[in-house]
Amino acid sequence: MYSTNFFNLLHDTLKFNSIDHIMSISDNIARLFSTPVFKSPEKYKFNKSELDFIDKQRENVIINQSGNLFSKNRYVLESPELKNLKEFCNNNLFMYFYDGFNIKKDIEISITQSWINFNQKNTSHHRHKHINSIISSVLFIKGEMCPITFHNSQRNLFGNLMSYEDFAAPNENNAAQFNFNNENGKLFLFPSTLLYSVSKNKSDV
Protein backbone atom coordinates (compact mmCIF):
# COMPACT_ATOMS: atom_id res chain seq x y z
CA MET A 1 0.00 0.00 0.00
CA TYR A 2 1.23 3.52 -0.76
CA SER A 3 1.61 5.85 2.18
CA THR A 4 1.78 9.62 2.30
CA ASN A 5 5.48 9.29 2.96
CA PHE A 6 5.84 7.36 -0.25
CA PHE A 7 4.32 10.26 -2.17
CA ASN A 8 6.50 12.75 -0.32
CA LEU A 9 9.49 10.62 -1.16
CA LEU A 10 8.41 10.38 -4.80
CA HIS A 11 7.97 14.14 -4.92
CA ASP A 12 11.44 14.67 -3.48
CA THR A 13 12.95 12.17 -5.86
CA LEU A 14 11.53 13.85 -8.93
CA LYS A 15 13.21 17.14 -7.98
CA PHE A 16 10.79 19.54 -9.64
CA ASN A 17 12.36 22.84 -10.59
CA SER A 18 10.83 25.74 -8.71
CA ILE A 19 11.35 29.49 -8.64
CA ASP A 20 10.40 32.13 -6.12
CA HIS A 21 6.95 33.50 -6.64
CA ILE A 22 6.99 36.53 -8.94
CA MET A 23 3.86 38.68 -8.87
CA SER A 24 2.92 41.05 -11.62
CA ILE A 25 2.73 44.61 -10.36
CA SER A 26 0.24 45.61 -13.06
CA ASP A 27 -2.80 43.42 -12.36
CA ASN A 28 -2.09 41.35 -9.21
CA ILE A 29 -2.16 38.10 -11.16
CA ALA A 30 0.82 35.76 -11.41
CA ARG A 31 0.82 33.60 -14.54
CA LEU A 32 2.39 30.33 -13.49
CA PHE A 33 4.07 27.69 -15.65
CA SER A 34 4.17 29.59 -18.91
CA THR A 35 5.14 28.12 -22.28
CA PRO A 36 8.16 30.11 -23.48
CA VAL A 37 7.90 31.07 -27.17
CA PHE A 38 11.01 32.73 -28.61
CA LYS A 39 11.06 35.35 -31.35
CA SER A 40 14.50 36.15 -32.75
CA PRO A 41 15.67 39.70 -31.92
CA GLU A 42 16.85 40.11 -35.51
CA LYS A 43 15.38 39.32 -38.91
CA TYR A 44 17.27 37.17 -41.36
CA LYS A 45 17.76 38.88 -44.70
CA PHE A 46 17.56 36.41 -47.57
CA ASN A 47 19.71 37.06 -50.64
CA LYS A 48 18.70 36.19 -54.19
CA SER A 49 20.55 32.88 -54.42
CA GLU A 50 18.98 31.70 -51.16
CA LEU A 51 15.49 32.63 -52.41
CA ASP A 52 16.21 30.87 -55.72
CA PHE A 53 17.24 27.71 -53.87
CA ILE A 54 14.09 27.88 -51.74
CA ASP A 55 11.86 28.43 -54.80
CA LYS A 56 13.48 25.44 -56.49
CA GLN A 57 12.21 23.19 -53.69
CA ARG A 58 8.70 23.83 -55.06
CA GLU A 59 9.51 21.43 -57.91
CA ASN A 60 9.53 18.47 -55.54
CA VAL A 61 6.72 18.70 -53.00
CA ILE A 62 3.99 16.77 -51.21
CA ILE A 63 0.44 18.11 -50.78
CA ASN A 64 -0.39 18.65 -47.11
CA GLN A 65 -3.73 18.29 -45.26
CA SER A 66 -4.91 21.87 -45.84
CA GLY A 67 -3.87 22.06 -49.49
CA ASN A 68 -0.50 23.65 -48.83
CA LEU A 69 2.73 22.05 -49.98
CA PHE A 70 5.90 20.95 -48.23
CA SER A 71 9.24 20.07 -49.76
CA LYS A 72 10.29 16.44 -50.01
CA ASN A 73 13.72 17.71 -49.04
CA ARG A 74 13.64 17.42 -45.23
CA TYR A 75 17.22 18.64 -44.77
CA VAL A 76 17.32 22.00 -46.54
CA LEU A 77 19.55 23.57 -43.88
CA GLU A 78 22.25 21.01 -44.69
CA SER A 79 22.53 22.47 -48.21
CA PRO A 80 25.54 24.75 -48.77
CA GLU A 81 23.16 27.35 -50.28
CA LEU A 82 21.59 27.87 -46.83
CA LYS A 83 24.78 27.75 -44.77
CA ASN A 84 24.31 31.31 -43.43
CA LEU A 85 20.67 30.68 -42.61
CA LYS A 86 21.63 27.59 -40.62
CA GLU A 87 24.13 29.67 -38.66
CA PHE A 88 21.41 32.26 -37.91
CA CYS A 89 19.05 29.47 -36.73
CA ASN A 90 21.74 27.88 -34.57
CA ASN A 91 22.68 31.19 -32.92
CA ASN A 92 19.05 31.81 -31.94
CA LEU A 93 18.51 28.19 -30.93
CA PHE A 94 21.45 28.33 -28.53
CA MET A 95 20.20 31.64 -27.07
CA TYR A 96 16.74 30.14 -26.48
CA PHE A 97 17.92 26.72 -25.27
CA TYR A 98 20.85 27.61 -23.00
CA ASP A 99 19.93 31.14 -21.85
CA GLY A 100 16.14 30.81 -21.87
CA PHE A 101 15.99 27.52 -19.97
CA ASN A 102 19.38 27.45 -18.19
CA ILE A 103 20.19 24.11 -19.79
CA LYS A 104 23.57 22.74 -18.73
CA LYS A 105 26.22 23.51 -21.34
CA ASP A 106 27.35 19.88 -21.63
CA ILE A 107 23.96 18.95 -23.06
CA GLU A 108 24.16 19.38 -26.82
CA ILE A 109 21.34 20.31 -29.14
CA SER A 110 21.41 20.32 -32.92
CA ILE A 111 19.07 20.91 -35.82
CA THR A 112 17.87 17.66 -37.33
CA GLN A 113 15.17 18.10 -39.97
CA SER A 114 14.32 21.27 -41.90
CA TRP A 115 12.00 21.76 -44.85
CA ILE A 116 10.11 24.43 -46.80
CA ASN A 117 6.33 24.94 -46.59
CA PHE A 118 4.55 26.66 -49.44
CA ASN A 119 1.19 28.14 -48.49
CA GLN A 120 -0.27 29.20 -51.82
CA LYS A 121 -3.12 31.71 -51.80
CA ASN A 122 -6.12 30.44 -49.78
CA THR A 123 -4.30 27.53 -48.18
CA SER A 124 -3.37 27.21 -44.53
CA HIS A 125 -1.31 24.89 -42.35
CA HIS A 126 -3.32 22.56 -40.12
CA ARG A 127 -2.94 22.43 -36.33
CA HIS A 128 -0.19 20.03 -35.34
CA LYS A 129 2.88 19.45 -33.21
CA HIS A 130 6.12 17.52 -33.76
CA ILE A 131 6.80 14.30 -31.90
CA ASN A 132 10.25 12.95 -31.07
CA SER A 133 11.53 16.51 -30.94
CA ILE A 134 12.57 18.93 -28.18
CA ILE A 135 12.19 22.26 -29.95
CA SER A 136 10.26 23.22 -33.07
CA SER A 137 10.71 26.29 -35.19
CA VAL A 138 9.05 28.43 -37.85
CA LEU A 139 10.70 31.07 -40.01
CA PHE A 140 8.60 33.13 -42.40
CA ILE A 141 10.33 33.71 -45.73
CA LYS A 142 7.91 35.52 -48.05
CA GLY A 143 4.34 36.84 -47.95
CA GLU A 144 2.15 38.61 -45.43
CA MET A 145 -1.11 38.36 -43.46
CA CYS A 146 -0.50 34.77 -42.54
CA PRO A 147 -0.27 34.68 -38.74
CA ILE A 148 0.98 31.72 -36.74
CA THR A 149 -1.36 30.53 -33.99
CA PHE A 150 -0.32 28.66 -30.85
CA HIS A 151 -3.01 26.55 -29.19
CA ASN A 152 -3.52 25.73 -25.54
CA SER A 153 -4.12 22.00 -25.61
CA GLN A 154 -2.65 21.06 -22.26
CA ARG A 155 -5.27 22.34 -19.87
CA ASN A 156 -8.81 23.53 -19.67
CA LEU A 157 -8.75 26.55 -17.37
CA PHE A 158 -11.45 25.43 -14.88
CA GLY A 159 -11.62 21.74 -15.80
CA ASN A 160 -14.96 20.87 -17.40
CA LEU A 161 -16.97 23.33 -15.26
CA MET A 162 -16.62 26.28 -17.63
CA SER A 163 -15.99 26.51 -21.33
CA TYR A 164 -14.23 29.21 -23.30
CA GLU A 165 -17.65 30.37 -24.52
CA ASP A 166 -18.38 31.67 -20.98
CA PHE A 167 -15.80 34.45 -21.26
CA ALA A 168 -17.09 37.79 -22.52
CA ALA A 169 -13.82 38.61 -24.25
CA PRO A 170 -10.44 36.93 -24.58
CA ASN A 171 -7.58 38.10 -22.43
CA GLU A 172 -4.16 36.82 -21.46
CA ASN A 173 -5.63 34.61 -18.72
CA ASN A 174 -8.43 32.89 -20.59
CA ALA A 175 -7.15 32.70 -24.17
CA ALA A 176 -7.01 29.28 -25.78
CA GLN A 177 -5.04 30.59 -28.74
CA PHE A 178 -2.38 33.22 -29.30
CA ASN A 179 -1.76 34.69 -32.75
CA PHE A 180 1.50 36.27 -33.86
CA ASN A 181 1.70 38.26 -37.07
CA ASN A 182 4.30 36.92 -39.42
CA GLU A 183 7.36 39.07 -39.93
CA ASN A 184 9.55 37.79 -42.72
CA GLY A 185 12.98 36.77 -41.48
CA LYS A 186 11.89 36.38 -37.83
CA LEU A 187 12.49 32.98 -36.31
CA PHE A 188 10.05 31.46 -33.82
CA LEU A 189 11.24 28.71 -31.47
CA PHE A 190 8.99 26.83 -29.06
CA PRO A 191 8.71 23.52 -27.21
CA SER A 192 7.67 20.75 -29.59
CA THR A 193 4.79 19.82 -27.25
CA LEU A 194 3.03 23.05 -28.28
CA LEU A 195 0.29 22.77 -30.92
CA TYR A 196 0.41 25.36 -33.69
CA SER A 197 -1.10 26.23 -37.05
CA VAL A 198 -0.81 28.89 -39.73
CA SER A 199 -3.87 30.82 -40.93
CA LYS A 200 -5.10 30.96 -44.47
CA ASN A 201 -2.78 32.90 -46.74
CA LYS A 202 -4.69 35.72 -48.40
CA SER A 203 -1.78 37.15 -50.35
CA ASP A 204 -0.42 36.16 -53.76
CA VAL A 205 2.87 34.37 -53.13
Ligand SMILES: [Fe+2]
Ligand atom coordinates in the same frame (compact mmCIF):
# COMPACT_ATOMS: atom_id res chain seq x y z
FE1 LIG B 1 5.30 21.90 -38.19
